[in-house]
Amino acid sequence: xxxxxxxxxxxxxxxxxxxxxxxxxxxxxxxxxxxxxxxxxxxxxxxxxxxxxxxxxxxxxxxxxxxxxxxxxxxxxxxxxxxxxxxxxxxxxxxxxxxxxxxxxxxxxxxxxxxxxxxxxxxxxxxxxxxxxxxxxxxxxxxxxxxxxxxxxxx
Amino acid sequence: xxxxxxxxxxxxxxxxxxxxxxxxxxxxxxxxxxxxxxxxxxxxxxxxxxxxxxxxxxxxxxxxxxxxxxxxxxxxxxxxxxxxxxxxxxxxxxxxxxxxxxxxxxxxxxxxxxxxxxxxxxxxxxxxxxxxxxxxxxxxxxxxxxxxxxxxxxxxxxxxxxxxxxxxxxxxxxxxxxxxxxxxxxxxxxxxxxxxxxxxxxxxxxxxxxxxxxxxxxxxxxxxxxxxxxxxxxxxxxxxxxxxxxxxxxxxxxxxxxxxxxxxxxxxxxxxxxxxxxxxxxxxxxxxxxxxxxxxxxxxxxxxxxxxxxxxxxxxxxxxxxxxxxxxxxxxxxxxxxxxxxxxxxxxxxxxxxxxxxxxxxxxxxxxxxxxxxxxxxxxxxxxxxxxxxxxxxxxxxxxxxxxxxxxxxxxxxxxxxxxxxxxxxxxxxxxxxxxxxxxxxxxxxxxxxxxxxxxxxxxxxxxxxxxxxxxxxxxxxxxxxxxxxxxxxxxxxxxxxxxxxxxxxxxxxxxxxxxxxxxxxxxxxxxxxxxxxxxxxxxxxxxxxxxxxxxxxxxxxxxxxxxxxxxxxxxxxxxxxxxxxxxxxxxxxxxxxxxxxxxxxxxxxxxxxxxxxxxxxxxxxxxxxxxxxxxxxxxxxxxxxxxxxxxxxxxxxxxxxxxxxxxxxxxxxxxxxxxxxxxxxxxxxxxxxxxxxxxxxxxxxxxxxxxxxxxxxxxxxxxxxxxxxxxxxxx
Numbered sequence: 060x061x062x063x064x065x066x067x068x069x070x071x072x073x074x075x076x077x078x079x080x081x082x083x084x085x086x087x088x089x090x091x092x093x094x095x096x097x098x099x100x101x102x103x104x105x106x107x108x109x110x111x112x113x114x115x116x117x118x119x120x121x122x123x124x125x126x127x128x129x130x131x132x133x134x135x136x137x138x139x140x141x142x143x144x145x146x147x148x149x150x151x152x153x154x155x156x157x158x159x160x161x162x163x164x165x166x167x168x169x170x171x172x173x174x175x176x177x178x179x180x181x182x183x184x185x186x187x188x189x190x191x192x193x194x195x196x197x198x199x200x201x202x203x204x205x206x207x208x209x210x211x212x213x214x
Numbered sequence: 215x216x217x218x219x220x221x222x223x224x225x226x227x228x229x230x231x232x233x234x235x236x237x238x239x240x241x242x243x244x245x246x247x248x249x250x251x252x253x254x255x256x257x258x259x260x261x262x263x264x265x266x267x268x269x270x271x272x273x274x275x276x277x278x279x280x281x282x283x284x285x286x287x288x289x290x291x292x293x294x295x296x297x298x299x300x301x302x303x304x305x306x307x308x309x310x311x312x313x314x315x316x317x318x319x320x321x322x323x324x325x326x327x328x329x330x331x332x333x334x335x336x337x338x339x340x341x342x343x344x345x346x347x348x349x350x351x352x353x354x355x356x357x358x359x360x361x362x363x364x365x366x367x368x369x370x371x372x373x374x375x376x377x378x379x380x381x382x383x384x385x386x387x388x389x390x391x392x393x394x395x396x397x398x399x400x401x402x403x404x405x406x407x408x409x410x411x412x413x414x415x416x417x418x419x420x421x422x423x424x425x426x427x428x429x430x431x432x433x434x435x436x437x438x439x440x441x442x443x444x445x446x447x448x449x450x451x452x453x454x455x456x457x458x459x460x461x462x463x464x465x466x467x468x469x470x471x472x473x474x475x476x477x478x479x480x481x482x483x484x485x486x487x488x489x490x491x492x493x494x495x496x497x498x499x500x501x502x503x504x505x506x507x508x509x510x511x512x513x514x515x516x517x518x519x520x521x522x523x524x525x526x527x528x529x530x531x532x533x534x535x536x537x538x539x540x541x542x543x544x545x546x547x548x549x550x551x552x553x554x555x556x557x558x559x560x561x562x563x564x565x566x567x568x569x570x571x572x573x574x575x576x577x578x579x580x581x582x583x584x585x586x587x588x589x590x591x592x593x594x595x596x597x598x599x600x601x602x603x604x605x606x607x608x609x610x611x612x613x614x615x616x617x618x619x620x621x622x623x624x625x626x627x628x629x630x631x632x633x634x635x636x637x638x639x640x641x642x643x644x645x646x647x648x649x650x651x652x653x654x655x656x657x658x659x660x661x662x663x664x665x666x667x668x669x670x671x672x673x674x675x676x677x678x679x680x681x682x683x684x685x686x687x688x689x690x691x692x693x694x695x696x697x698x699x700x701x702x703x704x705x706x707x708x709x710x711x712x713x714x715x716x717x718x719x720x721x722x723x724x725x726x727x728x729x730x731x732x733x734x735x736x737x738x739x740x741x742x743x744x745x746x747x748x749x750x751x752x753x754x755x756x757x758x759x760x761x762x763x764x765x766x767x768x769x770x771x772x773x774x775x776x777x778x779x780x781x782x783x784x785x786x787x788x789x790x791x792x793x794x795x796x797x798x799x800x801x802x803x804x805x806x807x808x809x810x811x812x813x814x815x816x817x818x819x820x821x822x823x824x825x826x827x828x829x830x831x832x833x834x835x836x837x838x839x840x841x842x843x844x845x846x847x848x849x850x851x852x853x854x855x856x857x858x859x860x861x862x863x864x865x866x867x868x869x870x871x872x873x874x875x876x877x878x879x880x881x882x883x884x885x886x887x888x889x890x891x892x893x894x895x896x897x898x899x900x901x902x903x904x905x906x907x908x909x910x911x912x913x914x915x916x917x918x919x920x921x922x923x924x925x926x927x928x929x930x931x932x933x934x935x936x937x938x939x940x941x942x943x944x945x946x
Contacts (some may be wrong), residue, residue: 060842076478088429093417098550098552099881141409149408150362156851158275162412191886193859194855
């Protein structure tokens, strides 16, 4: 299989993979970065959201071939010690229930706040509207986004 | 009373829940080798002062890895920081202790046992300290992981006491703390795994990796009841990374698995399979036809559920009558983490890692498949990315075990989203017809209900049971019809089972959602037809707040009255709702008693577009009395979660079957509520002083009728078939 270079969380990895392999499976199965979750494989649920050059993208829709030359950050690389404002706010608001979808929502929010620190409810709806949480933690998620925005502004 | 399906779901078949804790298990309490102090299956204290607590239920978002240790820690008097949580496996340590997670039973089923376990350990630690300090135990206090002797100020840590505590007698009746001294119970506590989750460190089933593990996905027969004729694996085997192609028979649906180096290669191999299926007898099954059959069946005589007074006679002499028919479709669980399992079948043993709600059943079924003793099979329960009843079945474990045995290697079998949506156990549909007899004063005096539904696949009635014409009553079913809390002089309830080829199983709140939707919607219809306030009608029908004894259940109507009043007060029920934004606004109320121990009322505020008929649910005010609350933060979360779940089935959802297969296959066509649609939710707790009840499912059933009633208040249109959609409002 061809070798591809993947830049993930500031580290260059060489992976042997089918060119069509979605980044999601390269992260999970080849690099064992399992914090990025499989939810639907079709870009519908948002559980696999990562950052591509700072933008939130769905890793199930990006092939390793297309990932060449780009720089990715996963939930494991969002902060050095779990202290990104979103992570802190998520814990503070006790958002997670089963927790499975939360990494995707956190990555989406981190990108949103970088783009728009003074976030509105409409911004949150637009950014997180396509993130499925079957536990229904949406109220706390919304509070956490606002909380993280406050922290992001302060820092 | 015999154990009903309800008690099985809630507390398990083991009658004396958790009494095992009081038994001094020889393998545990002694400490000859300095291995620490293990007074029972739940607690181990090591000489280096680490307190290990075992969690005996599966964490699937309901918070057991927080609430269960809170109960232990309360009586054990430990510092939360010194606790190390361990998930119970199917090991001899937990023989006789329930590891199954269902029926909103984790709190109810563990509370007495865990407090007793903690208290017994505490008394043994105190006895050990008293012995070492040569003082009377009554002069010592347990505090924050230490035993203190206040008169002298001497302090010993639990670690220091571990060896001598292990030699103490296990107390038969340890003294429990008075509630006024609670430090953990009733105090808001954030989720134990919160930090691990937000850092991506939390390990779900799908994250399992064992040495030498291969990855598999499986193509399943698209038609219910179909079978495999033949397959051609040559193209699949040609896909780089694919190791083997194996037909699998042991799951719910027959299929062909593709095993590869990684998930993606397995998926590509699967796409390259050529399979010839025998569609079987259900190739033409359609849910639309089945629902029509259910509507027709409503005229049949049913099985006995309730018969108070003489409802048919009351109907004959009634001044007037009302009648309506309600419909609830098939539903999928659709947890975010799809079904998956890792199995490693070896010659004389098997090890399994799985996000399961029923590890012991998985263990026993695997042992049977492999011809091994159950002890030779170990099931590790991982974090569960959503359970909701789907993971009370081990069909996906069977598939993985069969596959691992075939390839002789550890393997992970992953269901894709489409597999998960189409091949699970579904919430069965139901059709409810309710008739009310009104007397000359337009007071409802008789209630006649016919419920048509499907028995859950997980509980096939035995031959013996089939002879019992009172079997549904004896089982206290269907929930929501059987335990109708209202006081009608005449009440007749029947159940007509109608089976389809669709596998069915418990879905969040099991049998309640469809029956409570019908019951609480119809009460609203009675109220409007008789020009009464829907709240006042309910209060009248619950007067004088007595206890309804039905079968083995006792329903305290006073507790239901109280939550109705609190929900009404907090939602300003008596004040008219403001009409704004060019939309039609309305409020609706509904209530339910979940399994006699949890009382809930909800008021929904909705608005409906005048032209578009789009439905916005703005706020749901929820009042709950589920007895003692262990973790208020957890209770709020479960209210939000249950309400959102109920709302998904109210506004979206529904699985259709055509040509013998499920039509919907993703979150795009089986929609669940999104953050944009999520209403504000307010939860008010009513403290009745009752012992803890279960709350994982309680908030689900009232949502649909509260919203339907609010939509009626807003528009004058009554929707009796879920989901409630703009198209239905347009046509109504």
